[in-house]
Amino acid sequence: MTKKIFPPVLLLLAVVSAQAQQANPCAGAGYVVAFFNGVNTTFSAAVSEDIVPLKTIYGNQFNNEPVSYFTFYNPTDGLLKDLAEAFAQKQQESPEIANRWELFWDLIDGTTDILTLVLVENPALADLINSLKNAVLNEAQVQAETLISQANFQPIVNQFASTMTTFLTEQKKIMAVAHSQGNFFLNSVYDIVHPTLATESLEVVQVATPTTTVRSVGGIYTTSSTDLVIRAISFVLGSTEPPNISGPIAPSEDTLGHSFARVYMNPTYNMLAQIKTDMDAAMLALQPPNSQGSAGLFTVTLTWSGTGDEDLHVIEPNGTHVFYASKQGFTGFLDVDNVVSFGPEHYFASCDPTLIQDGLYQIGINDFNGADGETATVQLVTAQRVFQAVQLSTGPTRGPAGNTSPTPVFNVQVTKNADGTFSVSKQ
């Protein structure tokens, strides 16, 4: 069986040059393309295979501004674990596939790559594997039904929202593209972040959505009537957005007709044109965020869950204390200070090697006024890594008295490498 791959060499060159260019942590504001992965995927697919078609379209530059790509990786281990159990059970009934765990991956991908290799030994396996495809659909149904009530759903939404807020604070415009299960996360993240924005600096494009509503302008989305995963999910959820385009039936790239890269974004099929139209419109509609934040070697962003004035404090390695009353540090600067509600407050460390101090940066917070009993979220970001945000209580109001003893949140270690570059870690 020949696989359809994205054809032109020119597209490939665009991808390669995108990869070759190193991210400059202090590059101008620009665009972020944020991808929210689907349900029956794995990290390998989401972070690479699914990002490639997006990179192929938008490359390094859009409107003469840099474009960077992020995968907002929502967990898929629940589905994988359930499918592994179903596969193990099937093995007990069918000794032909005993220990043939490589076939498990055909189920995840909806392909027959591995099966094809095995069929020559045992043609009867085709029926076994086909019967397991129903298991994929069943587990996708279970996931969709329980996802929002799962214990880790809201913490992940909060993490994603914190990351988006950081990008927006650093004047980046965001186009978020969600596929499948990713739409549940994107809707919830959008509902947190979008109301805080003064300009249309966050646009969404929704693909294969199992949700009841979408957040895109005009309620547009792309769901194929031949996507068996979404069809199965809407059967149990009842009120999902209906399919609005007819895609390929059981394509060899993914016989469930569901994969983002291999089906929806495949130039062979008709969905790509519609999705690209929606993405182009979203990119063109994006407005600069109303923010003064800068990117940096590292940045720290503080948000909180209500009204009041929570303050971000940074004590740099040489003892310089950076906070609202003394915004200019030796290395960094407090470039966003919020005294009303929600935040953000934002500190960035300069990218100028003559200003960067190696050593420990102590990050703390203080409830200056009226943010009592709320939740503070503190996010550390570098060009290489979006760290897990730390959540803690905002604490009782301490006024200026708290300025000298902010509540410690974490430390940032900056190390100068032999080649003159700097590494940043969280402690």
Place this chain on the structure above:
Amino acid sequence: MSRRSCYLFILTLGSALATSCAGGGSKRSPSPVVPTSIQVTPESPTVLLGKTQQLAATVRFSDGSTQTSPSGLTWASSNTTIATVSGTGLVTAVAPGSVTINVTFSGISGGTPAKVETILATLDRSASLSGPDANNNGVRDDIDQVIGGLGLSPAQTQAALQYAAALQVAMLTTTDSNSGFNNAVEIQRGQDCMAQQMGLGYTKYSRQIRAFTFNTQARVMAYINFEHNIGGTVFPQITGTICK
């Protein structure tokens, strides 16, 4: 030997032996050089399904000389539904099973048994998560073999090995979100390297490598544990060196 019979002999064995009759006439000639045995190498090869294997035949003559793959060899397979063989001894594996590859030369014959196996039959399925790695390159030896059989260029092979090693590390060493993140970045780097070396068709190979690496229940579950530790993380694109 009469001149007439000498001509017949030349017709049979070809011009290489014509010098033995050069004297001609009724004078008695030395004994003719004739082939005595034929040996096929490599002996008993195992050919992976869809792959080819070049065989050679060495003919030994009555004067003790040998000739490797002389012209005039005839190759045949005992079962062409399992393996075929070309006129030059190139065996093509068609389906799993056992066959005999025969070769004849001037009335004598030889042969070797050959086996066709799928790549799956050669996979390590031991209880150990890591499996054998005799060459200590961070990739299971059977996965080395799988990658070696993909028909890739040296740079592409190196990229595939980089990805395979990253998968192996992620399976073996992920204990929390921090190790999960670091391991995930190396998987990402390996895939980006494959894309750089192979173009967009790389996923065909990366999917095979993943499936064959995580080919036992224990390995699949260990990989799922890695996935468990990175769920909810935001991943930027790779910076720095892509191909190690």
